[in-house]
Amino acid sequence: MPAVVWLVVLFVVPLVIMLSLSLKTCNPASGACTMTWNWGELPRQVNLYRTEFFTSLEYGAAATIVDLILSFPIAYWIAFYGGRKKNFFLMMLLVPFFVSFVIRTLVWEFILSPSGFFLTFLRHAHLVSANFHVLGTGSAVIAGLAYNYLPFTALPLYVALERIDRRVLEAAYDLYASRREAFMRVILPLSVPGIFAAFLLTFIPAFGDYVNQQILGGTSSTMIGTVIQNTFLVTGDYAAGSALSVVVLVISLIGIWLYSRVLGSRSIEEYL
């Protein structure tokens, strides 16, 4: 099958090459790499960029939690009360995707910029203090990540809530469950697979993202994606970059493995 060949040659083989590159020693000037079985490179790189790894985990998790909190009520509302306007509301959730990812992030730079018209307006209206600034901080990065990946959270939640059999809910009410009880003991437990899928589909890309950090963050909030991009494309140290990518891959694979253990890897197709 040509598709399998394509995936093996351009997805599996590169990952194996990445593993082997992380054991090599590369000359950044010429780009030539020789195999030195340098097992020390990986722990050395992890140690070197420990802060960036933790920053990425923290920002990725923060953005995912913000997205879960932001999108659960709206997903619930569309699934249960959307009526015939359901498709319209779902399209509204997807509205950011009609603008290129990089442009979207750039616009947030304009919104959060101290000289942009939005913050200028807020300052004149005395809604924020004169020296308020958010651009270049971790909060700006988290805000950007949360904005960019919100549809990845909202859609799986919607799918899970939509699938809940209304008769189960009705049974809960027939058994004199209050709205609160029905929500806590029927709707919430039944939406757990969706929450898990939403978490996976939001956290992994947010964790590896570097565009938001590069555009909205400052030097104090460097994420691991930025480091990987720079070691590959600026420094040209493929061994170091590969070692770091291997760690990112392993962290993601833990999440992926947990997901397929609990829900089965095929279930992902329902949430895309």
Added chain:
Amino acid sequence: MSVVSDAATVGGRPHEPVAPATKRPHHWGRIALPAYSWLVIAYLVFPIVVMFVYSFNKSVGGVPQVSFSWNGFTTLWYRTWNDAPGLTSAFWLSIRLALIATAISTVLGTLLAMALVRYRPRQFHGKGVIEQILFVNIAAPEIVMGASLLGLFVTFNIGRGFITLVLAHVMFCIAYVAVTVRARLTGFDRSLEEASYDLGAGPFTTFRRVTLPMIMPGVLAGALMAFALSIDDFVTSNFVSGTSSPFPVLIYASTRVGIPPQVFVFGSVIFAVGIALALSSLAIGRKRI
């Protein structure tokens, strides 16, 4: 008729229910929840409005760069949309790339999906492994795919350019197409194909006249997804593009030297066209139902 009330007529008793599942939305269900939802929608739309507004912003001192502060209204950037160096050609490169990647990945992904649905693990060795690869491919962070592809091209001394972009884009689109098509293939009635064979049609005619029309909605959904993924891809493209920059890569590179205001013009126009297409397909879809 909404799904909520449909469910009530299916599951509910026709006579007076004590506590129907579809009790009218609670007070917060009637006011707070919709209000909140509209706030979230406003939050999603707000940056797009800002982009649109900034596309009419004058630049400072005649330098063709977007400026953060508001300097007055102008339609100059719409009139000179083609003047930003490299922007228009990068846009067409992205379109070409997305069309080619969509075409290849839709064909390959559809064939893979059909193989995955038709054959049992015993007939199809490695089926489980392929499914795992698809899943990891979808869930893996893009930076790892981009970086590892760069490692591949460097190791084998392959020059980066349009070809490597196509190779990479097809790679990350195949899994999405395969999974999307497969999701719509479940419940596919094989007996219709058998009937076609019984009536003397060959495998090709059967595929063209029976199978393809039936799986077409899934294939189209997969193709749409592949196109959307490809046209907006930044991370992988940034690693494998070399000197031929697609639209997102070019814009990202321009953030260091100053963004040409035409970027927001392109963004606004693409948004308007995309929304118009989506709304009209929604409208057509509703009429059919």
